[in-house]
Each structure stands twice: as structure tokens, then as C-alpha cells.
Amino acid sequence: MELKQALQQLDLLQRKQIAYGHAMGLISYDGNTVAPKGSAANRAETLGILSGEIYMLSTSEETIALLDELHARREELDLKSRRIVEVMHKEIENTRKIPMDEYIAYQKLCVEAEDIWRKAKDANDYPLFMPYLKDLIEYTRRIAHYTHPDLPVYDALLDQYEKGLTREKCDQFFDTLRRELVPLIHKVAQAKQVDDSFLTGVFPLDKQRQLSDYVMQVMGIDRNHCGIGETEHPFTTGFTKYDVRITTHYYEKNFASSLYSVIHEGGHALYDLHPADDLAYTNIGGGVSMSIHESQSRFYENIIGRSRAFVSLIAPKLRELFPEINDRTDDELYKAFNKAQPSLIRTESDELHYCMHIMVRYELEQKLMDGTLTVEALPQEWNRLYKEYLGVDVPSDREGVLQDTHWAGGMFGYFPSYALGSAYGAQMLSVMQETVDVQSVIESGDLTPINCWLEEHIWKYGGLYEPGTLLETALGRPFDPMYFVQYLKQKFTEIYQL
Template sequence: MDVKTVAATYRDYQKKIRAYGHASGVLTYDKVTGAPKGAEAGVSETLEVLNEASYRLETSKELLDAVDFLYAHRDGLDRIMRREIEEYMRGVEYIKSIPEDEYMAFMTLTNEASDVWHRAKNENDYESFKPYLQKIFDTQRKFALYYKHDRDPYDTLLDFYERGLTKKRLDDFFGALKSSIVPLIAKISKARPIEDGFMHGHFPVDAQRRFSDYLMQVMCIDRERCSIDETEHPFTENFGKNDVRITTHYYDNDFTNSMYSVVHEGGHALYELGSGDEYEHTNIAGGASMAMHETISRFYENIIGRSRPFCKLILPKVRELFPQFEAVSDEEFYRACNVSRPSLIRMEADELTYALHIIVRYEIERDMIDGAYTADEIPRVWREKYKEYLGVDVPDDKHGVLQDSHWSGGSVGYFPTYALGSAYGAQILHKMKDDIDVDEAVRSGSTKAINDWLGEHIFRHSAMYDPDELLHMCTGESFDPKYYIDYLTSKYSKLYELS
């Protein structure tokens, strides 16, 4: 056996596994975009067959032997292949650590849980979802311990989504954030509210579709390589760097909802579109981590998209499409795009209060994995924390613990990456300003200069580096939450004219 032959075997398997992933991905994407409702059952049956075939490839002895061999000879591999094998090895070790029947049972559990959660959310029926939620937390704790029996299981879960992330680091970050943001929000609640009545009205969906096209143009998103569709909830999907899809949802009484979805998902898209060519068709392609992806999407959505120059840039198009904005000034529009108001729903939260929604979820999943309480108590804990951090009363579970799909799909340890992303973004902005005049770049009519800077420092590196390594390469220092806290404090103190 020589490295070259074994590498070819590995590549051949990867090509097939990628093909199954591609097929499953398109089936799922099609199901939530163009397909008629009746497609659902057939898609599930087909995914079952494809997943089984893919699982058989992923766990085949030939592939695993190849990975073992390459890993043992990693010093002789080129840098991309070496990174690829090292990354792959973690996944293999995780899968190997879990008994096959338990792994399959968990797949079935999360499939069922997703359906149950959908119904439970619609019917505000936490009780029906509760046993699934408990089982998901229990299983994830068990799996984490199978994989790393001597590590805190929640640290293991966090590490899946963000390499090197720990409870300790998050407790520090979120502690600092809470101590400055909670009082800031309390002050804002007593300040003079920003006038945003003109943001409500009737906004025809056809005009909003044209507005999305305009926004993608402003963001310099290549439409030959990125499409936009409509779904219940916006998301970004990609099947390689030349086939990226973003989705949005149009509400005819609020055009900014879709507007900021497009800018947010457009950020994800730019990251994928800018992934290094040399990593295409490897597991290095795409973003460095979930948090780094969220960094980019939130960078475009909030730091750029809610900046004064961006609001000024797009207002003429807003006026053209929605004539009721004729009399709205640049400053009025900017301020209205930045209203902060504590709310119940994470997906509708503004830039300032968003992180507190995440902190609530973080503390609950951390403590659930610790076994501090059971799923019975989550709704109560949820209500208490929302009251304490955001000052709002949660009327029911539909507007509380049932609002997000993540846990039903088995994702535990994922939520913190959302808040981390915002914080990374502020640190990156600080560095970007050393190199380019960010406001001036936007005033020139597009985000091109910003795309280029991020392309050079972030996008092109794909997942070649761990996220903390990449952040350090990009900003010259380790993660420091102060940039984020300073950014929020400064921006919102000015907006609300706090003394």
C-alpha cells in the first residue's frame, strides 16, 4: 500500500459520499421550495435509501482503513490532504465510538421529534414534545461520553460546532455580555422610543422580490452561482461553491423582515461563493465553522446592513418600490432599522437583544446536559430567564421553548455559535477599519470592497484553519468580547441618546 493508491481510494469514496449528500440535499431543498406538499412521504422514503447507502460507504472497512493509513502517514501528505484527513478522522472517531444500533435509533428519534415538534409548536403542546426533548438531551450526553469519556459532555458538544469552545470560555463571554447589555437594555426601555410607524404598511410581494434582486446586486452576489427561493424560514444551502441557494420569506406587512433575511443569507452565500478553489470537492470547502459562518452573515446583516451608509444607500430603491417612503429621511430610516425592543422570539430579535435569547438557550442546554433538571422544568426556567434578562413575560410555550427547531433536530451546543458570530464580527470590523474605510466603501454603491477584504482574510481559507486560528490570523489577536460589548454600547447609547 502506498499513499497515492490509498489516497485515490479515499477520494473515490468521498466522491460517492458527496454525491449522496448532494442528492439528499437537493431532495430536501426541493421539498421546502418548489415541491408540492404531497412530495413529503416519497422524499422520506428516498432519503432513507440514500442515507443507508451513504452510511454503508462512510463506515466501510476499506474507507476506514484508508483513513487510518493516511492518518498514520499524514506527515507525508500535502497540506490540504493532511487537513482533510485530520478533520475526517474526528468524525470517524465519533461515529466509531457509538454503537451502530444506537446511532440509527437516534436518527429515527430526531426524525420523529422534528414532526412532533412541528405539531407541538402549532398546537402549543409542550407535553407531547417533552419526552422527545428529554431523550435527545439524554442521548447527546451519552454519545458525548462514548466519544470522550473523560471530558465534560457539554464541552464535547460545543467542540463539535466550534473547535476549542468550552463552557468556561462561554461563561466568561456571556457573563461579561450580560453584565453590560442587561443594564443597557433596561436604560433603553426608559428612553424615548424611536419612531418607526412608517415601517408598517402594505408592501406587495412582487415589489419585495424585485427588492431582493436589488439587494443581491448591491452585495455583488453572482446570480449565475446563487439563486434565491422562498421558504417558511430563510436559510442558505450550497452544493459546492458554484451552486449556492439562499431563501427568504415575504410578509406583505413588513418588507424589512425579508430585506434583512436576504442580507443575512447573502452573507452566508458570499462566504461559500468565496471558498478557495483548491478546496472544492474536499471536506475543507466552505466555512471554517458555524460561528464563523454566522460571523459573516451577521456582519452583513447588522454591522453593514444596519449602518448609516447602507441605509442611506438603499433608501432611494425603497422609495421607488414602496412610494409611502417618499417623505422618510435618511436618518429616520436608519433609526427605524435599528429599533431595539425586547421580544419573545429569537428570530425576530434586534441586534442588541439577540444575544440574550442565545444566553437563555445556552444556560438551559448546558444545565440539561449537566442533568441539573429535567425537560419538565424547561418551560419554567425559560420564563424566569426571559423575565430576568429581557424583562418580558412569556405567555405560552409556543412563544417560548417551542419556538426553535434546533433541539428537535438533535442540535445541542449549536445555539452559542450564533452569539459568538456577532462577537467575532465586531472584532473583525475593528481590524477591517485599519485597512479600508468601511463607510466610504458602502457609500460607493456596493459592498465590493468589504467582500474583497473578507474574501482575502476569511472566505478563501475555507475550513483550512480552526476558527480561533483564523480569527487570530485575521485580527492579530485571540477572541476578545470587548469589541462586541464596546460596539453595542456605543451604537445603542448614541441611537437612544443615553447619557
Template sequence: MTDTAAYDDLTDHLARMGALEQVAGLLNWDQETQMPPKGAAQRAAQAGAVASALHALAIDPRIEGWIAAIEADGPPSGAIAVNVAEARRLHGRAVRIPSKLAGELARVSAEVQMVWEAARPGSDLAAFLPALERLVALKRSEADCLAEPGEAPYDALLAEYESGITAAEIEVVFGRLRAGLVDLRARIAAKGAPPARLSGSFPGAGQMALARRLGCVFGYDWAAGRLDLAAHPSSSGSGGDVRITTRIDTEDPRECLYSTVHEVGHAVYEQNLDPDQVFLPAGSHASMGIHESQSRLFENQLGRSRAFCTWLHPAMAEAFGDPGAADPEALYRAVNAVETGLIRTEADEVHYNLHIMMRFDLERALISGALAVRDLPEAWNARFRADFGIEVPDAARGCMQDVHWAAGLFGYFPTYTLGNIYAGELHAALRRDLPDLDASLAAGDLAPVLGWLREKIHRRGRLLGPVELVTSAVGHAPTEAPLLAYLEEKYGALHGV
């Protein structure tokens, strides 16, 4: 029987840690959306102070005593087992990191992100690279502290985002996926057809109004969230406070609309986690790969489907007067145009994972020391030329385009493609279990999808690991096969290949 007093003490402690993590998230959200420019130095200090306080809670020696008391009469089960196991993992990682390093990582990450925000528009590598070099050095130190004997330092960072998988295992999966993507891309390119485009004027106010409407359609609870503009779209928070950001391109509304749908996928997941486990590990997301599966599923398989374009076309006409496409079929082709481009967040489904694979290789090299930060721009440009066949004109559209490295999120990038793989499995299962899915999408009715996801994914939180969670939802272990089959069927039909 579980020691109730010890478990209450442990969960109270974990809840304080969870609350502080959300405070850190709010500081970052404010930094991206509201913070005045002169607040930069104070914000970095605030981030460092919160990280130090969180680290102090994580290394508290009482955690080991509570766990021992809870497990004295045998291993716990269910949510109790998850909370105990996560407490052990968090404590085990934290005690390996010196308090000074924990605070310094948070402080420098906040500083470098602000340097990135200022330097990115002008491709100011002279300002950015020295700042990034400081952060990479700290991340290497963190990885060295966390790595188990014989474990690659990068894997120690990866484990923070995706448990139970190594970079070597990801490389094998990515290799199989890459072969299929490169072949599909080559067949589409051989056709030589120009990509379909939207035309017209798309004022920012109309984009934001339609973005809010899309949030409603995809189940975002506005009483528990808000939408703001930022340099990089994001989602943060959980439960009753989940905030999203997007960005606007007045010449092309797809960036705003699909970034919003993507972030709503993240947000709806967080809003529908088990409220009885708020601030606790059992009530958190299973992994970032699972998180990305929710956003990519919303954005691509559902949001870019032919059926949903039936709803989206008249909605765009209401927002802009001219939707930029003659009919729903023309819109469907425009939002699924295949084109080799520079920007990851604007990449089509055929190219997107190739962008991720490049970043995965480069960030592993940065953490291992095989690639020096000063050599990153040249390495990026050479790899982009080899993978995509085009030259990178400037750093803003090259190695400075993403916020992840500036924010210290090394190990995050591969979860996007893992999320796409999981989304491929979930989409196939949705179509199996919801035979009227297309009719629902055409009507802008996502209730059946949201109900299925709430039962199969959202409410289960971290009760299962990512692979086990997808397996329980779809009936078999996940592979890249459904994603490749979906892409072949969709883009094969669109391009006659």
C-alpha cells in the same frame, strides 16, 4: 513524501461523504420549501437512509490504513494535512455511534421538524413535546457515545459546530459580554424613548423583489443559488448550489430583508470556498461560528449601517412606493430600534446575544438531563421573565419559536454569539483596511468588502481553525471587546447614552 495513491483513495472517499452530506441538505431544503404534506413519512425514511449510508462510509476501516500510508514518511502539510486530520476526526466520531442510532437520529430529526412545523402556529405543546422528548433522548445517547473520558456530553455535541472550545470556556466569554450588554440595555431603557418604526404597506411581492436585489448587492451568485419561502430562514449547500430561504411579514419588511441579507452572508461564504477542494474538508467552512460571523457582519455591521441605509432608502421607495421612513436617517433609526421582544430572529443587536445565552443554558440542561423536556416551557418562560422582564404569551413565541432543537441541532446556538464576536473583530479590521468603506456602502458597492473577505476568510476554508483564522485576518486573537465597542458607539450615539 505523501503516498499519492493512498491520498487519492482517501479524498475520493471523503468526496463521496461530502456529496452525501449535501444530498441530506437538499432533502431538508425540499422538506422546508417544496415537499407535499403527505411526503412526511417518506422523507423521514429517506433522511434515515442517507444518514445510514453516510455513517457506513465514515466507519470504513480502510480510512485508518489510508491515513497510516499517507503519514508513513512524516506529517503532511497544507490542505492534505487538513483533509487527513478531518478524516481521522470523522472516522473517530463515527465508529463510536452505532449504525442504528445514526439512522434513527436522522429519521427522528426529520419527523420532529415536521411535527414542529405543524404544531408551532397553534402553540401545540401536546403534539410537540412528546416528539421532542424522543429526539432529546437520542441526542443524549449520541453525546454519551461521542464524549471522551472526562468530557461533558454537551461538549461532544458542541464540537460538531465549533472546534477547540468548551461550554465552560464559552460561559466565561458570555459572562463578560453579558455584563456589557445588560448595562447598555439598562442605560437605553432609562431614556424611555419609544422605538422608531416603519409605517406603510409592504406587499410580499415587493419584499421578495427587494430581497433578490439585496442578494445581488451582497454578492450572491444567482446562477449558483435560489431564494424561497420557508417557516425558518436558512442557507444550505456549497459551491455551485447554495440555496437560501426567507419569510415575509407584510406589516414589517425588516424580517424578510434582513433575514435575506443574513442568509446571503452564509451563502456567499459557501459560494467562494476553494473550488479545488469541493466536497473535501479543506474546502469547507472553518466552523459555524465563522459561518455566523459572515451572516451577522452582512446583516448588522454592514446592512444596518447608516451608510448602507443611504442606499437602502431609495431602493425601498422603488419596491414599495412609500419606504415607510421619511429619509435615510429615519430608516437607519427604524432598522436599529432597540426594543425588548419575544422573537430571537427579530431581536436588535443589544438584545440578540441575550436570547442566545438563554438558549445555551437551556439546551445544556436538556442534554445533561438537569432539565426534562416536559419542563422546558416553564423553564423557558421563567428564564425569559428574569432576563427580559416580560411574559411569554404562547409557545410559538416561546420555546417553539426556533427550529434548531426540533432539527436536533444541539450545540449550534452558542455559535451565533461566537459569530457576533468574530464579526466584531472583522468589522473593525475592515474599517482599518478599507478607509472608504462608508462611501462604498452608501453606493451599494460591496465589491471591496467581498474581495477582502474572499482573501481573508472564504478561500482559506478550513486550513485554519476558527480562532486562528480570525487572528490571521485581524492581527490578534479575537475577544468580545470590538463587538462591545461597536455597540456602545452605535447605540450610545443613537440614544444619547
């Protein structure tokens, strides 16, 4: 086949895959937001048929022959086409390494396990989830052996979410955080505590919705291509760069929860909205990896959103919407939004303690995978580590081992992305400040220079490069967690007058 013709076929294949993904994604999004309750079975039926179609399309003999040919001739391709082919070829190869019946059984198990996990969490019934967790671990191990026969299981899992990430790199990273942050956490615990009592009250939902629209506008999010919905757990889904959705959850008693969820998801959305136009409708048209994605969302949520300048910028709007906080100064608001205290729930954690939550999961996942920790003993070990790292007693499995959905969805090796992303963001700030006066930009209320920097160094590339290459190019030097440590030390030493 002529190369040009093969590339045209590849383009058509990707457009079809993206169209199926768009349809399935919208149906799922609808199910999570506004669909009537009784539509779940119909939705499952439709999604089942569409996922069968996409599976057949992606694994047909024709597709495999096309990809094999293009992969063999990849040296003749330009950078973009070569990357598209390499990514797709790798995915097909991985799928081919897993026996079909096991692959299907595993997919089914993940759907069932998520449903059971939800029930187990609601009923605080860990034993209900236990047999599913056991099966998930077993399958995850087997699949990792099929796809990465030369790697230890946990390294294979890390590599799956972040190409090139190894246990050795993670260990070094977490060791640094443990060594540097634990003493700081102890000092903060002994310091005079911050008053955030005024963040609890009655904050009408329509006002909170107005606040979401306002912060999305401040962040420079193009509402023509980005919608916002309401779900139990906030998330972002980008179908293509032209259709991105974020969600939030409003609590009448607490406006800060949704405010910072919207800023976090807004950070994901900005990344999804800004890959270069010629990457749209390709398999590299979205963010390259979860930790790079988290670097953008957590950069916006914490480094920008919880900065003194940003809080001062939005404070007049907060006072206008919520007269209860009228007499609070910018400084009081800033400190309240940054109150640091150990807690049970990862997603509600402050910036300083956040990585401790991740470390607990990182240690447990490795032990579950290498067989040194049983599923039966998991809750006890979870509670022990929460006491050791965060100093808190876990009162129930619902607030402990059952709190996150990740393991129920088969996502082992995913958690380190959150901590790494946070640390990448701090180093990005340092590099950005060499050319952008970040504080003055925030004070001006027009964040364009910050967004331009991120677009130029991260967003526009989509999945064109491996995450490690993208990061090092953006930073102009190797990743160093000490930027994150210094950032936290400076911030919390000042807030808590240590």
C-alpha cells in the same frame, strides 16, 4: 499502497460523498420550497435509500482502511491533504465509538422529534413534545460520553460545533456581555422610543422579490451560482461553492423582515461561494464552523446592513419600490431598522437584545444536560429567565420554549455560536478598518473592498484551519468581546441619544 494512489482514492471517495450530499440536499431543498405536498413520503423513501448508501460508503472496510493508512502517514502529506484526512478520520472515529444500533435509533429519533415539535408548536402543546425531548437529552448525554469520555457533557457538545470551545470560555464571554450590556439595555428602555410604525403597511410581494434581487446584487453575490427560494424559515444551503441556495419568507405587511433575512443569508452565501477552487469537492470546501459562519451572516445583516451608510445606499430603491415610505428620511429609516426593544422571539430580535436570547438558552441547556433541570420544569424556567433578562412575560410555550427547532433536531450546544459569531464580526470590522475605509466603501455602492478583505482573511480558507486558528490569524490578535460591546455602546448611545 503508494501514497499517490491512496490520495487518488481519497479524492474519488470525497467526490462520491459530495455527489450524494448534493443529490440529497437538492431533494430536501426542493421539499422545503416548491415540491408538491403529496411528495413527502416519496422523498423520505429516496432520502432513506441515499443516506444508507452514503453511510455504507463512508464506513466500509475499504474506506476505513484507506483513512487509517493515510492518517498514519499524515506527516508526509501537504497541508490541505493532511487537514482533509484529519477531519474525515475524526468523523469516522466518532461514528465508530457509538454503537451502531444507538446511532441509528438516535437518527430516527431526531427525525421523529422534529415532526412532533412542529405539531406541538402549532398546537401550543409542550407536553406532546416532552417525552421526545427527554429521550433526546438522554441520547445526547450518552453519545457525548462515547465520543468525548474525558469531557463534561456540555463541553463535549460545545466542542462538537466549535472545536476548542469550552464552558469556561463561554462563561467569560457571556459574563462580559451581561455586565456590559444589561445597563445599556436599561438605559435604552428608558429613552425616547424610535418610531418604526411606517414599516408596517402593504408591501406587494413582487416588489419585495425585486428588493431581494437588488440587495443580493449590492452585496456582490454571484447569481450565476446562487439562487433564492421561499420557505417558512429562511436558511442557506451550500452544496458546493458552485451551487449555493438561500431562502427567505415574505410578509406582505412587513418588508424589513425579508430584507434583513436576505442580507443575513446572503452573508452565509458569500462565505459558501468563496472557498479557494482547490478545496471544492473536498470535505473542507465549506465554512469551518457555525460561529464563523454566523460571524459572516451577522456581520452583513447588522454591521453592514443596519449601518447608516448602507441604509442611505438602499433608501432610494426602497422609496422607488414602496411609495408609502416616500416621505421618510434616511435617518428615520436608519433608526427604524435599528429599533431596540425586548421581544419574545430570538429570530426577530434586534442587535442589542439578541445575545440575551442566547444566554437564556445557554443556561437552560447546561442545566438540562447536568440534570439540575427537568424537562417538566423547563417552560417555567424559560419564562423566569425571559422575565429576568428581557423583562418580558411569555404568554405561551409556542412563543417560549417551543419557538426554536434546534433541540428537536438534537442540536444542544449550538446556540452560543450565534452570539459568538456576532461578537467576532464586530472585532473583524475593527481590524478591517485599519486598511479599508468601510463607510466610504459602502457609500460608494461598490462593496468589493469589503468582500475582498473577507475573502482574503476568512472565505478562501474554507475548513483548512481550526476555527480558533482562522479567527486569530484574521484578527491578528486574540478574540476580545469588548470590541462587540464598544460597537453596540457607540451605536445605540447615538441612536437613543443616551
